[in-house]
Amino acid sequence: VCGMLLNIYMLSAPLVIGSYLHFYAMGAALSAFSVLGFFALNKTAEELEDPFGNDPNDLPLDHYLRSFRSSMFALSLVINDQKDFENFWREERRVTEDTQRGLSKNGFVYLF
16 A cells, blocks of 8 residues: 555656746756655665564664563572572573474463
8 A cells, every 4th residue: 555655646746846946957956856755765664664573673682582581580589599500501592492393382482
């Protein structure tokens, strides 16, 4: 829908701007910059529309999740005064392997 509206704008902008300006070269230049700006804005919106996945511009959620889990574990050690690092890393490896294989219950990957 947005692409169709951009095409309509691309065709009508030179006519509208040209009718207000009697210097047609300036009208063509202004409409070209205006149309290019809207196309660039549309392309940027498409890139930012879905930040999750495996595209080059997507967020590194696996890294964020591991960092969050490590921080929560360190916090739990401080609170509980435990030193169970080996079990934590064993569990971390298991969860990472399950996530990479896509093991899930009810269609969701359980990370905690």
